[in-house]
Amino acid sequence: MHTTASDGWPEPSQLVDRARLAGLDVIAVTDHDTIQGALRAAEYAARFSKLHVVIGEEVSSRNGHIVGLFLERRVRPGMSAAATVHAIHDQGGLAVAVHPFWRTQRRTPTAPVHGVGWLAAELDFDAIEVENATPGFYVFNQLARRMSLGLGSAEVGGSDAHILDAVGRAFTEFPGRTPKALRTAIENASTAAGRRRYRAMGLMRYAAWGLNHQRYAVG
Numbered sequence: 001m002h003t004t005a006s007d008g009w010p011e012p013s014q015l016v017d018r019a020r021l022a023g024l025d026v027i028a029v030t031d032h033d034t035i036q037g038a039l040r041a042a043e044y045a046a047r048f049s050k051l052h053v054v055i056g057e058e059v060s061s062r063n064g065h066i067v068g069l070f071l072e073r074r075v076r077p078g079m080s081a082a083a084t085v086h087a088i089h090d091q092g093g094l095a096v097a098v099h100p101f102w103r104t105q106r107r108t109p110t111a112p113v114h115g116v117g118w119l120a121a122e123l124d125f126d127a128i129e130v131e132n133a134t135p136g137f138y139v140f141n142q143l144a145r146r147m148s149l150g151l152g153s154a155e156v157g158g159s160d161a162h163i164l165d166a167v168g169r170a171f172t173e174f175p176g177r178t179p180k181a182l183r184t185a186i187e188n189a190s191t192a193a194g195r196r197r198y199r200a201m202g203l204m205r206y207a208a209w210g211l212n213h214q215r216y217a218v219g
Helices: 012-021 035-043 081-091 138-151 179-187 200-218
Strands: 025-028 052-061 064-069 096-097 127-132 155-159 171-174 192-195
Touching: 012 035, 025 035, 025 138, 035 052, 052 081, 052 171, 052 179, 064 081, 081 096, 081 155, 127 138, 127 171, 138 155, 155 179, 155 192
Parallel strands: 025 052, 096 127, 127 155
Antiparallel strands: 052 064, 064 096, 155 171, 171 192
């Protein structure tokens, strides 16, 4: 999930409130190349007893985005995928190949790569995201799921929420209700990824976010 600390629309507190209303037990806040949003969300969520925040980061490696979970400090962007996975593990975190087949090649010489592609099978990832709630990701999700099944790796679902409507649209089920239980389930490959449909208004708001984000990126 993303907040105003990077390219998300919700404030960290708004994200936590929405997650509580959605009945989620654990959320991972994974802003792009920063953990500040996650730290603020965790501080706010500490007021409540039934929602836990995992400190995470969606790291922009040279080979595509990689999510680090259970982090203690920010992982520097711009490294190779292998070095990024190593940096996550070096501080005791878990490395997730998120949307691995989305934009795996540069559209221009300087354009970023968003998915690590087949490196998800070659490097020491702890899990593969097989459900991403971004509209239009069906084919990318199916490719990731097939790879995960072939590898026997842990599968996770991520809402990749940049707006409140996306919170909980894709999710990870696991035995238990705590971050420790989530970590154990990922390490044991006993997770299951799922997805819920968007409502029409949610799709419209996501489209509005996408247009705004595109203008921001171009500008």
